[in-house]
Amino acid sequence: MNSSVSQKKKAFYFVLLMGLVSLFSDITYEGARSLVGPYLGLLGASAVVVSAIAGFGELLGYTLRFVTGRLVDKTRKYWFFATFGYAMNLFVIPTLALTKHWYAAAVLIILERVGKAFRKPAKDTITSFAGSHLGYGTTFAIEEFLDQIGATIGPLIMSITVAQNIKLETADAYRKAFGFLLFPALITMGIIFIARTLVPEPEKMEKSQDKVRSAKFDKSFYLYLISISLIAFGFADFALIGFHAQKNNILSPALIPLAYMTAMIVDAFAGLIFGRLFDRFGIVIMSVASFITSFYAIFSFGMTKEAIFLGAVLWGIGMGANESIMKATVAKLVSSEVRGTAYGFFNAIFGIAWFIGSAVLGFLYALNRYYLMYVASLTQILAAVLLLYLSVMAKRKSST
Numbered sequence: 254m255n256s257s258v259s260q261k262k263k264a265f266y267f268v269l270l271m272g273l274v275s276l277f278s279d280i281t282y283e284g285a286r287s288l289v290g291p292y293l294g295l296l297g298a299s300a301v302v303v304s305a306i307a308g309f310g311e312l313l314g315y316t317l318r319f320v321t322g323r324l325v326d327k328t329r330k331y332w333f334f335a336t337f338g339y340a341m342n343l344f345v346i347p348t349l350a351l352t353k354h355w356y357a358a359a360v361l362i363i364l365e366r367v368g369k370a371f372r373k374p375a376k377d378t379i380t381s382f383a384g385s386h387l388g389y390g391t392t393f394a395i396e397e398f399l400d401q402i403g404a405t406i407g408p409l410i411m412s413i414t415v416a417q418n419i420k421l422e423t424a425d426a427y428r429k430a431f432g433f434l435l436f437p438a439l440i441t442m443g444i445i446f447i448a449r450t451l452v453p454e455p456e457k458m459e460k461s462q463d464k465v466r467s468a469k470f471d472k473s474f475y476l477y478l479i480s481i482s483l484i485a486f487g488f489a490d491f492a493l494i495g496f497h498a499q500k501n502n503i504l505s506p507a508l509i510p511l512a513y514m515t516a517m518i519v520d521a522f523a524g525l526i527f528g529r530l531f532d533r534f535g536i537v538i539m540s541v542a543s544f545i546t547s548f549y550a551i552f553s554f555g556m557t558k559e560a561i562f563l564g565a566v567l568w569g570i571g572m573g574a575n576e577s578i579m580k581a582t583v584a585k586l587v588s589s590e591v592r593g594t595a596y597g598f599f600n601a602i603f604g605i606a607w608f609i610g611s612a613v614l615g616f617l618y619a620l621n622r623y624y625l626m627y628v629a630s631l632t633q634i635l636a637a638v639l640l641l642y643l644s645v646m647a648k649r650k651s652s653t
Contacts, residue, residue, distance in 0.1 A: 314367060524573035
């Protein structure tokens with residue numbers, strides 16, 4: 254009994270450490286992401302080039318995760334991939350302060366995404382090992398909560414830093430801001446070193462496997478991938494929501510960031526709530542979250558302030574669920590032996606579906622915003638139905 258309590262306490266502190274890694278790393282790269290678009294523009298890149306760099310970086314960052322996930326499982330070098338990935342992911346960002354041409358900045362921006370591709374499957378797998386003691390939903394919810402705090406603080410720090418250097422040329426003010434991000438990057442690497450020293454073999458935290466999970470991907474896992482693909486496809490990027498609000502003069506320029514901040518706050522708390530519910534009720538909670546989220550487009554692309562803010566709340570719920578219980582479900586369905594591959598596969602499929610869906614939803618919006626509403630809502634509802642079926646399958650397996 255004492256050993257069990259001790260293991261649970263150790264797992265909790267370890268999850269907090271990994272959550273702090275997420276917090277400080279998000280301060281670094283989310284802070285940078287709030288400025289890279291205008292910075293590229295100042296260096297001479299066109300709107301098409303900025304969009305292409307961002308899109309290619311995201312696509313490469315997601316698709317590479319399938320390869321790195323397989324390598325994580327094959328080598329079992331969880332900390333190597335996490336440490337190397339974070340180092341690349343974070344230290345290229347302050348290097349942006351040294352760039353003078355947009356193509357040099359573009360290379361660094363893409364390398365930042367490649368770094369994330371290296372560390373993401375390993376980080377998720379490491380965290381899932383601790384989740385076997387605390388509950389997978391709770392574990393990833395804690396991580397997502399701290400992650401969102403960092404995602405909120407990062408852009409705020411960049412705004413303050415740029416404002417303090419307002420007397421400089423705009424590009425130089427941005428460089429100062431990028432240079433400042435070396436500090437949270439170093440803190441992140443320091444926390445990773447502490448976590449690695451305390452838990453050098455994270456796979457040993459994993460409890461014995463139950464009979465629900467298989468060492469191979471089965472029908473349940475592939476059905477889950479179809480479900481999350483539908484969710485990602487129909488989940489519009491907030492940039493499109495902001496574009497809609499600005500184009501139709503529904504929200505002032507000052508209110509659009511406020512709507513996004515509202516979504517981020519809801520995201521953080523929704524992740525905690527749904528994570529706890531997931532540990533109690535299982536995969537069915539993923540279905541409930543998808544059904545609630547299915548109404549976001551009706552409001553987000555409405556024509557009143559109230560509708561857009563309500564849409565931001567629903568969008569935030571969807572984001573919170575996506576970032577917490579989606580990863581928890583993977584740990585629930587798949588054995589630790591192939592979990593790195595599973596997370597890599599999951600991230601790659603989710604990213605590709607979101608990339609394609611964003612383009613399709615943008616095209617539909619250009620035709621008629623109601624077309625976007627119908628497609629976005631339908632895909633989320635269909636995903637909710639598939640996830641409900643998946644939860645029934647999981648219960649049948651556990652009872653046999």
